Amino acid sequence: MKINDVKSQFPIFSKKINGKHLVYLDSSNSSQKPIKVINSLDNFYKNEFSNIGRSIHSLAVNATNKFEETRMSVKNFLNANSKEEIIFTKNATESINLVAHTFGQQNINKGDEIIISELEHHSNYVPWHYLRQTKGAVIKFAPIDENGDIIIGELKKLITSKTKIIAVTHLSNVTGTIVPIKEIVEIANKKNIPVLVDGCQSAPHIKIDVKDLNCDFYAISCHKVYGPTGVGILYAKKKWLERLPPYIGGGGMISEVGKEKITYAPLPEKYEAGTMPTAEVVAFNESIKFMEAVGIENIIKHEKELTNYALEKLKKINSINIIGNPKNKAGVISFTMKGIHPHDISTIVDEEGVAIRAGHHCCQVLHQKLNLTATARASIGVYNTKEDIDVLCDSIKKCRKVFELQ
Amino acid sequence: MDLKQLYQDIILEHGKNPRNFGKCENHTNEARGHNPLCGDQVQIFLKMNKEKKVENLTFQGSGCAISIASTSIMTELVKGKSIESAKKLIELFLTMIKSSEETKFDECDEDEKTKIMSLSGVTKYPMRVKCATLAWHTLSSAIEGKKQEVNSESID
Ligand SMILES: Cc1ncc(COP(=O)(O)O)c(C=O)c1O
Numbered sequence: 246m247k248i249n250d251v252k253s254q255f256p257i258f259s260k261k262i263n264g265k266h267l268v269y270l271d272s273s274n275s276s277q278k279p280i281k282v283i284n285s286l287d288n289f290y291k292n293e294f295s296n297i298g299r300s301i302h303s304l305a306v307n308a309t310n311k312f313e314e315t316r317m318s319v320k321n322f323l324n325a326n327s328k329e330e331i332i333f334t335k336n337a338t339e340s341i342n343l344v345a346h347t348f349g350q351q352n353i354n355k356g357d358e359i360i361i362s363e364l365e366h367h368s369n370y371v372p373w374h375y376l377r378q379t380k381g382a383v384i385k386f387a388p389i390d391e392n393g394d395i396i397i398g399e400l401k402k403l404i405t406s407k408t409k410i411i412a413v414t415h416l417s418n419v420t421g422t423i424v425p426i427k428e429i430v431e432i433a434n435k436k437n438i439p440v441l442v443d444g445c446q447s448a449p450h451i452k453i454d455v456k457d458l459n460c461d462f463y464a465i466s467c468h469k470v471y472g473p474t475g476v477g478i479l480y481a482k483k484k485w486l487e488r489l490p491p492y493i494g495g496g497g498m499i500s501e502v503g504k505e506k507i508t509y510a511p512l513p514e515k516y517e518a519g520t521m522p523t524a525e526v527v528a529f530n531e532s533i534k535f536m537e538a539v540g541i542e543n544i545i546k547h548e549k550e551l552t553n554y555a556l557e558k559l560k561k562i563n564s565i566n567i568i569g570n571p572k573n574k575a576g577v578i579s580f581t582m583k584g585i586h587p588h589d590i591s592t593i594v595d596e597e598g599v600a601i602r603a604g605h606h607c608c609q610v611l612h613q614k615l616n617l618t619a620t621a622r623a624s625i626g627v628y629n630t631k632e633d634i635d636v637l638c639d640s641i642k643k644c645r646k647v648f649e650l651q
Numbered sequence: 652m653d654l655k656q657l658y659q660d661i662i663l664e665h666g667k668n669p670r671n672f673g674k675c676e677n678h679t680n681e682a683r684g685h686n687p688l689c690g691d692q693v694q695i696f697l698k699m700n701k702e703k704k705v706e707n708l709t710f711q712g713s714g715c716a717i718s719i720a721s722t723s724i725m726t727e728l729v730k731g732k733s734i735e736s737a738k739k740l741i742e743l744f745l746t747m748i749k750s751s752e753e754t755k756f757d758e759c760d761e762d763e764k765t766k767i768m769s770l771s772g773v774t775k776y777p778m779r780v781k782c783a784t785l786a787w788h789t790l791s792s793a794i795e796g797k798k799q800e801v802n803s804e805s806i807d
Contacts, residue, residue, distance in 0.1 A: 649663065
């Protein structure tokens with residue numbers, strides 16, 4: 246599929262917002278969905294619906310097969326070793342909670358240390374904070390420099406004999422920083438410390454190869470990867486999934502249940518309790534096929550061009566301050582404007598059909614570090630075009646007019 | 652929707668030059684408000700005298716034009732009023748913002764009415780209502796002498 250044909254695959258772009266064409270620059274929050282994903286949901290509910298795994302009638306068999314086909318696609322998409330390493334969850338938040346809870350229960354004791362970074366989303370901080378509260382763990386923050394890059398030398402210094410796990414983002418949802426995960430894993434590996442990667446922002450935008458990264462855990466939200474809501478992924482090395490205790494208990498995750506004793510299902514079912522978002526998991530296969538049809542290399546190239554174009558144009562607008570200037574930046578552009586609060590920017594550009602986000606983007610620690618309470622954020626998806634960036638810049642100029650700034 | 656309805660001159664002016672900004676001396680009551688969705692914060696300082704009159708009312712904080720202007724206008728309007736009138740004004744203001752029904756501010760003079768009505772454009776922007784109401788809820792909390800921070804997500 247050619248990049249120029251991508252936008253036409255997304256029905257939402259034929260709709261008007263406030264009488265204007267939609268310029269969707271909030272993909273870091275959640276992405277829009279291609280028609281094949283929407284059709285898959287529709288088709289599954291209309292023609293193929295059944296719960297999976299439990300019944301042996303034809304519909305159930307078909308649904309189970311399709312569900313497992315997605316798991317296989319995800320395994321290939323991430324280059325995992327086996328299907329057993331792919332767990333379906335509700336979202337990345339649940340994936341991280343799964344690890345924090347089960348790993349914490351088994352391996353964290355009073356005074357043990359967890360290293361995260363100042364870039365982290367609340368989803369990769371709050372679950373570890375629970376361990377601070379319940380287990381007396383200590384959380385250390387790897388600092389960032391003024392460009393928004395994690396200072397690897399400082400992270401190294403935080404490691405002690407008490408460090409039990411390192412949890413970092415692969416791509417910041419505020420500064421767009423692409424974090425050198427491989428380097429961090431190499432450092433951690435020397436001390437036998439597992440690494441969890443929050444891959445929420447990276448999954449739709451850069452190539453992921455968990456074997457090459459050699460990380461222990463990788464968390465993804467499918468709704469950000471051109472997929473349905475309600476599905477997340479946890480990749481984990483098999484040794485961890487075998488060793489860690491189960492998380493949510495209930496149907497589907499057991500092997501045998503008696504009055505005295507319960508045994509658990511093998512992987513991956515051990516971690517998939519209760520009825521799963523069947524239609525959504527099935528439809529997510531179409532999201533992966535979509536990404537593959539465009540080609541990850543093409544996606545990277547297109548988004549890089551757009552990001553550079555946007556940065557250049559935005560910098561020319563008076564009084565705009567771009568947050569962070571990392572070595573390796575993806576299409577996440579947060580900014581502030583002198584004299585206009587991000588909320589006001591968002592309301593005004595919305596009138597032009599431009600969807601951006603304003604606030605702390607669930608990264609309050611980062612905003613405190615940057616001495617900001619809120620930023621405006623334009624984030625790029627595969628469907629965006631140079632025209633979108635032009636409309637964004639014009640609408641930002643309009644903010645200055647509304648606020649009567651020179 | 653018309654942006655000029657939302658960003659009226661009075662609002663822009665108060666947003667840029669907020670009145671009664673800072674901590675007032677010898678305040679008797681104080682409350683904090685917080686909007687967790689955007690991180691906006693407001694702190695209200697109230698000086699009440701023996702006759703239960705608002706002798707001084709100031710604020711500190713950060714926020715968008717709507718929230719700063721709303722807070723600034725509120726301090727201007729409430730300063731000098733009795734606590735009872737202040738409570739009534741808070742109630743009327745919140746009714747106006749939430750119901751978009753015509754609200755009568757009988758106790759206000761023309762200038763005060765113009766100021767308070769300048770905030771009525773917010774009713775057409777549901778996502779911005781909390782920006783306008785946070786300070787008023789926080790003032791209410793300061794008057795009641797409540798200890799807990801006002802959280803815009805737990806008020807309707
Ligand atoms: C870096 C990062 N981590 C985690 C999350 C949480 O994703 P979800 O809410 O889908 O679980 C997000 C989404 O905003 C994110 O950007």
